[in-house]
Amino acid sequence: MARYILISAVVGQPANGTYTKWPRGSTIADTAGNALPGDLIWPALCNAPSPVNMRPLDSAGAAQMGMPIMTKAELAVSSIGGACGENAGI
Secondary structure (H helix, E strand, O other): OOEEEEOOOEEEOOOOOOOEEEOOOOEEEOOOOOOOOOOEEOHHHHHOOOOOOEEEOOHHHHHHHOOOOOOHHHHHHHOOOOOOOOOOOO
16 A cells, blocks of 8 residues: 655646646545545556655555655644645646
């Protein structure tokens, strides 16, 4: 199981999806079997997670990224503010 949360917006096209801007706070799973309700399933993004805009939510993601699991407190702090242009629509 590998799940991540976006800490900054990501633009792209998940498998069988449309090209879209996914906002900060979106949760991403590698497979449908690992996804929780509301997760976006995006295997390609999970196979090459970026520490610039993602943080792991489980031990598999943490092992893949070599980073600790993001806690709720850290998520709350990372939700303040935003990157330049993050709120701009596509």
